[in-house]
Amino acid sequence: MQRKRLICSAFTLATSLLLNGVYAQSLRPPAYPLVTHDPYFSVWSNTDKLTDSPTRHWTGKPQSLEGIIRVDGKAYQFLGAVPTTxxxxxxxxxxxxxxxxxxxxxxxxxxxxxxxxxxxxxxxxxxxxxxxxxxxxxxxxxxxxxxxxxxxxxxxxxxxxxxxxxxxxxxxxxxxxxxxxxxxxxxxxxxxxxxxxxxxxxxxxxxxxxxxxxxxxxxxxxxxxxxxxxxxxxxKSSAVATATQTAVTVSATQTDYTFTAGPVGLTVNFLSPLLLDELEVAARPVTYVTFNAKSSDGKPHSVQIFFSESATMATNTAGQTVVTKAGQTPGISYQTVGTQAQPLLGKTGDNVRIDWGYAYLAVPQPSVASRTASGPTTDLKQSFMDKGQLPAAANTTGSEPAQNVALATVLDLGNLTKPVARHLMLAYDDLYSVQYFKQNLRPWWNRDGKVTMSDLLRTAEKDYARLRQKCTTFDAKVRADAEQAGGKEYADLCVLAYRQAISAHKIVAGPKGNGKDAPVLFFSKENFSNGSIGTVDVTYPSAPLFLLYNNELAKGLLRFIFDYSESGRWKKDFPAHDVGTYPLANGQTYGEDMPVEEAGNMMILTAAAVQMDGKPDFAREHWSTLTKWVGFLKRDGFDPTNQLCTDDFAGHLARNANLSAKAIMGIACYGKMAQMMGDQKTADEHLALARDLARRWMQLDSDSDHYALTFDKTPGSWSQKYNIVWDKLLGLNVFPTEVAKKEIAFYLKHQNTYGLPLDSRKTYTKSDWIIWTATLAESDADFQALIKPIWKFANETPSRVPLTDWHETTDAKQVGFQARSVVGGYYIKLLQKRLMSASKK
Known part of the structure; x- marks a missing residue:
């Protein structure tokens, strides 16, 4: 009874917050997150109505979730369009x-x-x-x-x-x-x-x-x-009547839809509980789907809910052969599906999906009113629409093409007279997540190899009511904090970015130590860029969210790059660009180094991590490597040769002023870390050098009312100097405040309808860098003036994909990239507020 009251309490709180506008948003997301855990277990809806298209993996391939509610014998589809076979x-x-x-x-x-x-x-x-x-x-x-x-x-x-x-x-x-x-x-x-x-x-x-x-x-x-x-x-399968969608709301960890299906109202909640202060929960690959149904006319109605998950959830292509299996664990029944071949860690690259491990559909068993099955998709649905039940002989262990097979459940809500809430769980067991220099690493949740998926499902089920309530509270706080820091539009963008940024990573246990002593490694996948794993210049823009909410994850983004150098596998005096192609982290695969870029990134982010820790232990652990890298920056960083930076899609640049600013920040960060370690002489030397280089930078790059793209000062050239933002965040006092003031005034005159271009060469932009640039502004009005065009882009873009960070400022169209972790960089304004508040104490 107490547990039922908790569930009802959580539902009441969530509904109250939704109806009272705490989560109110006017932003129309380019895509809606539904299941968001890692680069493989990531399902989205790319249309405003949940029934206008099949649900899709972030790459765009259908991974169909379908939902049908049957009211007094009439069926209404509320989730997913019928996918074409x-x-x-x-x-x-x-x-x-x-x-x-x-x-x-x-x-x-x-x-x-x-x-x-x-x-x-x-x-x-x-x-x-x-x-x-x-x-x-x-x-x-x-x-x-x-x-x-x-x-x-x-x-x-x-x-x-x-x-x-x-x-x-x-x-x-x-x-x-x-x-x-x-x-x-x-x-x-x-x-x-x-x-x-x-x-x-x-x-x-x-x-x-x-x-x-x-x-x-x-x-x-x-x-x-x-x-x-x-x-x-x-x-195409025969059409089913659709429920009328009346609202959709996205919060940091949840997406809520409301429908009417004849005389019954239905709310569907997708919750991926990515609470970064609970690493065990954040690493748990379990999404909850909750259904709340009530009679709209006060009369009793017979209601059943059908939910199915396509077997393509566990395949790279629709034709791969799959096998299904039914299972039970105390209090839970489940169905699972995986490929027959099980090519463990066998596919690398960008536009691919996982085809090893097993997808799960799990349902708590409060009564005999729910059961699960697997089998031909059309048979499962037709039986439900005809009888309100799954076919008795649907379960199969035979092998079939994935596009023809689904896992399904029917939740019988009985003769509905008062609101009823039921839920299910979607999960994925990838067995091993990443290969790290030829050693296969387990996911964090099973780092000692002793936890079964049945164990995990039972744990997740026990946590359901608590997590719903905590996530609802957390979501409200994220929105409120972001709105206080940067305004309503900024809050909308942060909320939209939260799950995307986290789910473009995988949390695994490092090979050093064992069990609970293993270090956290937090591997990104460079989604729709080139598929690299652990890319340093993807980590750099992504880091603010993790610095803000779990510094251990922020350090987990850096550990494997340090290890790569310190193991002797990477022999250059600057950091690697990456450690491989996802999911194989066996060494850099990108064809060209980014020497100044990655050296500056690692120096800055290490300094930010120790600042968040309030102690220099992490830097001290890697001091000899940091010393080697700062030596490179002092030698080759100030006036960079012709090389790529993180904006490599824009091509090579020599004498890149923004890249030079990053090198200066890196040198200053080394000084700050030395100061935290008690080495004042080294600190003074490097901070003085950084300030001297900043003055020289201003002389070389000043061009009337702004600073140029390169030290060559091509007439009319300019670029966003987003790297200087760390001067403000870390209190380095390297660049005089006049630099940021001059640049912000210039940028405000050069915005287009959908944002400030990246630089003078093209009209496209990177939205993460705009928010970093905007954070240089001293006034809230200037910050918001730079943010509002990004909000307008997200709200109006015709490119219906998980948020792209590379778009055209003239028409809001995606230029490239989608579903990348770099939108974690949107949280830099919140991080600035946190760091400034801490410095005042």
Whole structure:
């Protein structure tokens, strides 16, 4: 009884806060976070109505969650659109294994025609290329200039309408495709994922009932090599009536939707309890989904809720074969799904999803009124819509393509006369999360290897009421603190950034020590940049959120970079750019160093971490490495050579003034850390040097009413000098206040509709850097004047993806990147308030 009262209390509090406007927002998010834990377990809704599209992994691939409420026998969909499935006419490897004829020697004339004699060609499994997905190796080389030629025969039964068919392809690089000797596509460039395009009119005319031949020629004069082509028929399930969505609200850890379904009101809450002051909870890969239903007309109504999770939650592609299993643990029933192959830590790269480990759908069992099942998605749904139940024989341990399989539950709320709340849990056990210099590391929650997912689900269930209440209180505090620090628009942006920033990381236990003594490693994935793991110049903008809410995580972003240098694996006198490509942290894979960038970043962030600790222990532990890096900055940092900085997408720059400012900050930070360690002589030396370099910087870079992009002072050039913000945050007093004042006045005159451009070269921008730049402002009015265009961008962007940090200031469109951790940098204004308050005590 007491536990029921706690649950009702938590629900009442959350509902009261929502209805009374504590969480009120006018910002329309570009995408809505639903399940947010790490780079693999991350599901979003990219439409304002929850039923307007399938839910998706942050990369954009469908990972379908579906919800249907049945009221007095009538079904209403409230979660997810019915995802399209694809019947293969000629399958790609994304849907089904196949073999094909191929040659890398230029064939004779007519090779693309159906009656061509392909004797001498080789039969091998597709696709072809040099990526992990390729089944037959084909590489770009000087000896293979002709590329690859592929022939595939298939039978078309004539039942599908050719006008509905899609050409499914993934190619690197240029491709020409023929159907029965007719050219149907000639496409240059490359893709990094499968795409479906309408079968051309020529292709529709060339398609025959009976035997057909698809012939493909692909060349790869640069970079990687890959080719896979097929033909599919899109199959859409029959439509279901939709519940009417009446509201949606996003807070730091929760997303709430409200609906009406005939005479019943429904609230659906997605809670990922990323409470950074409780590391065990934050690292727990469990999201709660809570349903609150009530009669709107005061009359009793028979209500059941169906919820399903697609098996694609545990696969990289929709066609991978999966197996399901049912399980029980005291008080909880669950279903789980994973790939049959289980290629542990087998895929690296950017636009990929996990295909090892197991997804879970778990339901508390307060009565026999709930049960779980797995099986064909359409069978599960149809049984519910017809009978309000799952089919008795749905469970299966057989292997099926992921797109056809789901895990599901039905929650029977009975004859509803008063409000009823029920919940379920979505979880993921990745077994091992990261490979760290050839050693596989477990997730933090199971760092000693002794905790089972059943154990974790029981713990999470016991914590449910407490976490709902604590998260609701925390969410209100985040919004209130951010609004006090920077205004309402700033608060909206911070709230939107919170879960995204955290879930672009994975918390793992380091190899040193064991069990509870293991150090925290906090690995980022460079989402939709290049897929790197532990990128220093991604850590740098992300860090403010973690410095603010859990400094141990902030230090966890730095430990592996220190270890890389101190182990002797990285031998240069500046830090590495990264430690690999996610999830393999076996050494830098990025093709070019960023010497001044990464040395400055590591120096600044280490100083910030010890400042937050209030003691220099972390710096002292790595002092010899920091000393080596500051030596590099003193030698090569002030007037940088032609090199990349974190804004590498903008190209190389020599004599980069903002990069020089970072080097100066790094030298000053070394002095500050020396001071904290009691070495006043070293402190005085480096702080004096930094102040002298700042004066020289001003002389070299001053250009009338602002400071230039480079020391060359190209007429009219300028850039955001966001790196100087640490002078203010850490109280270094290196740059005179006139520098920031002059720059802010200049920036306010050069904003576009959707923000301040990054620099004078282009009109695009980085929203994280704008907020850092705005934090240089002395007045709240100036800060908010720079923030409001970013809010306008987030509210109006047509790019419906998890928040991009790289957008065009003229039309609000995404230029690149999405779902990255760097939006944690939005919290820098809050961090400034915290540090300034601490310094006054």
């Amino acid at each position: 694809y019947e293969p006419i000629l399958p790609t490897a994304e849907l089904k294994p196949y073999t094909a004829l191929y040659t890398t020697t230029k064939p004779g004339d007519g090779w693309e025609k159906p009656d061509f004699n392909a004797a001498g060609w080789t039969t091998a499994p597709g696709p072809f290329g040099d990526t992990p997905e390729a089944k037959t190796r084909w590489v770009n080389s000087d000896t293979m200039k002709e590329g690859i030629y592929v022939r595939r025969e298939f039978t078309y039964d004539g039942k599908a309408n050719p006008a509905d068919l899609l050409l499914s392809l993934n190619h690197d690089d240029d491709v020409v495709i023929y159907l029965n000797g007719t050219k149907i596509l000639d496409k240059t460039g490359y893709m990094n994922e499968y795409q479906n395009v309408p079968l051309s009119a020529e292709g529709q005319r060339a398609l025959r009932t009976g035997k057909n031949v698809l012939a493909v020629h692909c060349v790869s004069p640069r970079g990687g090599s890959f080719i896979d082509v097929g033909i599919v028929n899109p199959i």
